[in-house]
Amino acid sequence: MHKRVLVVGGGIAGIQASLDLAEMGVEVFLLEKGPSIGGRMAQLDKTFPTNDCAMCILSPKLVEAAAHPNIKIIANAELKSLDGEIPNFRAKILKKPRYIDEEKCTGCAICMSKCPVKIPDEYNKGLSKTKCMRIPFPQAVPALPIMDRESCIYHQRGKCRICEKFCEADAIDFDQKEESIDVEVGSVIFASGSEEFDAAIKDEYGYKTFPNVLTSIEFERILSASGPTEGHITRPSDGKEPRRIAFIQCVGSRDMQMGNEYCSSVCCMQAVKDSVIVKEHLPGVEATIFFMDIRAFGKDFDKFVNRAKDDYHTRFIRARISAVEIDPATENLIIQYNSEAGSLIEENFDLVVLSVGLLSTAGIRKMAARFDIEINACGFARTSSFTPMTASRPGIFIAGTFSGPKDIPETVMQASGAASAAASLLTELPIRELREELPQEFDLRGEQIRTGVFVCRCGINIAATVDVPGVVEYASALQGVVHSQEFIFACAQDSQKLIGEKIKELKLNRVIVSACTPRTHELLFQKTLSSSGLNPYLFEFVNIREQCSWVHQKEQEKATEKAKDLVRMAATKAGLLEPLSRMSLKVNKGALIIGGGVAGMVASLELSTQGYEVFLVEKESELGGNLRHVHYTLEGEKTDRFLKSLIAKVKKDDNIQLYIDSEIREIMGYVGNFHTKIGNGKQTTNNKPRELEHGVVIVATGGEEYQPSEYLYGRDERIITQRELEERLTKQQSAIDKLGSIVMIQCVGSRNGQYPYCSRVCCSQAIKNALKLKEINPEVNVYMLYRDIRTYGLKELYYKKAREKGVIFIRYEEGEEPQIEAQNSKSEQQASNGEVLVKAYDPILQRNLVINADLVVLSSAIRARKENKILSQMLKVPLNADGFFLEAHVKLRPVDFATDGIFVCGLAHYPKDVSETICQAKAASARAVTILRKDEIEAEGRVSQIRKERCSGCGLCIEICPYTAIELEEGERVAIVNEALCKGCGACAASCRSAAIDLKGFKDEQILAALSVV
Amino acid sequence: MMDKNFEPRIVAFLCNWCSYAGADLAGVSRIQYPTNVRIIRLPCSGRINPLYIVKALQNGVDGVLVSGCHPGDCHYISGNLVAGRKFALLKNFLVHLGIEPERVQFSWVSASEGPRFAQIVKKVVNEVKEIGPIEKMVKRL
Secondary structure (H helix, E strand, C coil), X not given: CCCEEEEECCCHHHHHHHHHHHHCCCEEEEECCCCCCCHHXXXXXXXXXXXXXXHHHXXXXXXXXXXXXXXXXXXXXXXXXXXEECCEEEEEEEECCCCECCCCCCCCCHHHHHCCCEEECCCCCCCCEEECEECCCCCCCCCCXXXXXXXXXXXXXXXXXXXXXXXXXXXXXXXXXXXXXEEEECEEEECCCCEECCHHHCHHHCECCECCEEEHHHHHHHHCCCCCCCCCCCCCCCCCCCCEEEEEEEECCCECCCCECCCCCCHHHHHHHHHHHHHHHCCCCEEEEEECCCCCCCCCHHHHHHHHHHCCCCEEEECCCCCEEEECCCCEEEEEEECCCCCEEEEEECEEEEEECEECCXXXXXXXXXXXXXXXXXXXXCCCXXXXXXXXXXXXXXXXXXXCCCCHHHHHHHHHHHHHHHHHCCCCCCCCCCCCCCCCCCCCCCCCCCEEEEEECCCCCCCCCCCHHHHHHHHHCCCCEEEXXXXXXXXXXXXXXXXXXXXXXXXXXXXXXXXXXXXXXXXXXXXXXXXXXXCCCCEEEEECHHHHHCCCCCCHHHHHHHHHHHHHHHHHHHCCCCCCCCXXXXXXXXXXXXXXXXXXXXXXXXXXXXXXXXEEECCCCCCCHHHHHCCECCCCCEHHHHHHHHHHHHHXXXXXXXXXXXXXXXXXXXXXXXXXXXXXXXCCCCCCCCEEEECEEEECCCEEECCCCCCCCCCCCCEEEHHHHHHHHHHCHHHHHCCCEEEEEEEECCCCCCCCCCCCCHHHHHHHHHHHHHHHCCCCEEEEEECCCCCCHHHHHHHHHHHHCCCEEEECXXXXXXXXXXXXCCCCCCCCCCCEEEEEEECCCCEEEEEEECEEEEEECEEEXXXXXXXXXXXXXXXXXXXXXXXXXXXXXXXXCCCCCEEECHHHCCCCCHHHHHHHHHHHHHXXXXXXXXXXXXXXXXXXXECCCCCCCCCHHHHHCCCCCEEECCCCCCEEECCCCCCCCCHHHHHCXXXXXXXXXXXXXXXXXXXXXX | CCCCCCCCCEEEEEECCCHHHHHHHXXXXXXXXXXXXXXXXXXXXXXXXXXXXXXXXXXXXXXXXEEECCCCCCCCCXXXXXXXXXXXXXXXXXXXXXXXXXXXXXXXXXXXXXXXXXXXXHHHHHXXXXXXXXXXXXXXX
């Protein structure tokens, strides 16, 4: 048997894990209990903090999963039993009837349009109706209808069968039965997700009683162009546009009464995002968020919150709301809350959105028990900080919110990490070789130009501004165009299918898609062309969303005119496009990993386990990075022991070549073929080669602790950082025993004007150390001065514990930072009893406090390393404004760079704790293996081309080419291009004095043709 | 003599990796800017043959914007620098021919500079509006 993995759950976690495994050569069974994969992400309108449209980025993944020859999607099915062990699990799957013959059905949806029975639409949270026979949502995968037996008239009363009458494919099967499927797999990934809190249980908020109280997911559907109101924001009671909207946070989270003490991690940012989007829809609306702490702990989250405050005027009110009342006359909602000054305020809202938490239900607990997966006190799958995707049962891995609430990038990282872990168990088994059988390409010689133009409405993203039917009509009259039509979503699977059909039916030999940006969707459409027998380079993409409808929202006529112009330019260029072929590149099976901290070491071991050679480069003289200064986790696990064993494993691993005290001098090359020069510092470990050849690069260079310049740090011994406190707590407890009062100050060097980001780990670290202090001496007074406590997810339990143990939390506002006065400096006079005075304003007591502290502990920020700049230039990958490496996509490509073959993990990406670092390191290695496991990858098709008869052999192009891809041919004195090395920048073409060079796909004549019709 | 209703036609040549992505980001951020610009995507600013700019002006395009990665950020290592050298020469030449310098502008916009892209478009459109439609070099049939 070859490598096989079962993935349970078809949300973004399951999809990502499946795609990574499939690319690693593993056959995947992707099991989904609903009728379509996509999970909760498919219901979101946009994603924070970039406000990317969720469906736009998810849909290509759905299509990719459906099309991948290594993935078999089994939807509408449940896992019944799982016996056996690594690498022989036997899974029994029960596939429920759809009442459709999946082989025959074309997904045309005529049955849906003819079905007379309307039922509440689950996808829209019951806010609209769908049919008893329906396709779950437009981009559903598989794109097949499903019948709801309970509401089917024929099934209930024995009459109707209208769907059957209209189905031309003869695909309706009223008698379909459950089907049992047995599969044998080597390991299993559970990505089964979590449930939303049922807001009706908290009846004080009036959900289901008052019509204008919605949950956050319902509100997402209302915001969505494909939702029940097509993106028009109206309130349910009277269909009027709301003027005042309130978001109530922590509904069913951080709530002891409900037994859910943890934080759901994502709701703060979701509410902030919704407040921004709602304002874009309805400029006059006023959005108010009632919160306890704003937990904007992720990359660029705080900047987004600041934007919501400053540019969108979202009101943030710190108050826990106890009840929502209704004004029966208007059906408006009344919220009373205590202002921080203590006065009771009453406000009136048109609409209230409850930010419901993510939770584990009795059903999830039962399922976990059935498959021997241990759960923790909160009902989520139990994992440890050092094995964050490993379940208690050997051979089973966890991805996504089944192991606790988390946002999309965290989920994607854990999913890729789980894929790596699952594949690592199966190294003995052969891979499943995939040879995608593409149809023979049409011979275009002598054919006339036959262009098809497909214009996307993108829900209302394009259609609300651009007159899409107008563009379609205009395109139909352009030269060479034989077909033009519109799509609601051009990226949807059924649209792809239709484009393929049109290519064959109308013998299209040029395709133009006018939709979003080629940067995200070009590949998807090119694949559709290839699988329809058309060369993928006979394609032009017209961007009428990012560069038209979204930037000209108020100028509909002019935007439409612009869209027409762009289509005309594309059609003119398309006529001159030629079929291109790609050449294959050999892949070097080695990996360069830069940085010997936890991230680098975990990634190294993961790759080594899978059989690849690793060059691990560390600039310091020992391995371990920042974890050397962390001695225990918030959850009480000992990091020292973990680190020691990790270092030992790395050192004795034969596949890992260790370069200590070494620096990267130069990195040249490209995916599959990098050449790196390593310079060494003080010493060399034997005579290892200093010039390396490798196929991928993983950047794991870490971060560093900020050395504060504020709060007298460095000028008084009694003022230390959290890291220094932790050192003392571990090594000199006696010095701690004597302390009577300790003040911790949060956000030192974080969340300020110059460094607007949150360092993510400091709240948890401070609480961890506060608890340790209390454990050593319960009498010690610990004060924590904070702005928001950001103990996200299950870390919240320790915040509660700290409060119970008597740690005193005092909040301060930005601009009212605490002041410190040292009575007398201990550094001068060791025996003195002097204290440090910490002055702070308590917004609840509304007065100034003075705390006498024996020790002041600063929670100082994590900074990006300054050397990142040099490395980023060597690798040609970007940094964000704060100096951290900028990944290819913040949501769905959290460890990739836009440049192939280079990945990032650990603090080099953003501050994170050890468990998150390990997740990301494993994710980076999973992504690296998707390249390393191939012997060859295909090079660019758009490369330079030299017309020998024009070349004078001057050699200017050779000088200009940054990839040394051009050389002079011996004897003939003309330049020749090495297509494997050419990256298609075109600098040679634009510089050639004899116009002898052109760039395929961007030829002079093609561009000039477009210019001639601007 | 400025015609208030004059809507210039501008062509923007953007490199795929930085400036085109920056223009996408302006869209994702819903930053509004004038509709006058028609964007042509190229792999790199180094691909832009000076002839394209000259041809655009001959075709009656009122202004040309060329934008690539910031120096040091080029996806193709040095394409933007090659472009920079070429355009400095071209610009001198065009000015010599009597083309107003505002008509042909070069800038660097990164993938994270959506607002900057929008701002540059506004600037170019306003400046070209100010000097009016192109007269010189235009081929009229």
